[in-house]
Amino acid sequence: MDEVTQQNASLVEEAAAAAESLQDQAHALERVVRVFKVDHSVAGSALAIRK
Structure with a gap:
């Protein structure tokens, strides 16, 4: 039992x-990705086109 506990x-x-x-x-990745800027109106349009 002691061995299992260990x-x-x-x-x-x-x-x-x-x-x-x-x-x-995850924190390091967040810092790296933070440099990218996304125009949400363009991103939203691109998503709408894919559907």
Whole structure:
């Protein structure tokens, strides 16, 4: 039982580290994408044409 508890604790730590890494990557991606500007009227028209 103790071994299973230790394995679970290890998996939780790994998941927490992965979640933190993913959050950091999402923030970095947000900063990179922020440089792009989209004219929403043009984007809306393009979406309407595709339908």
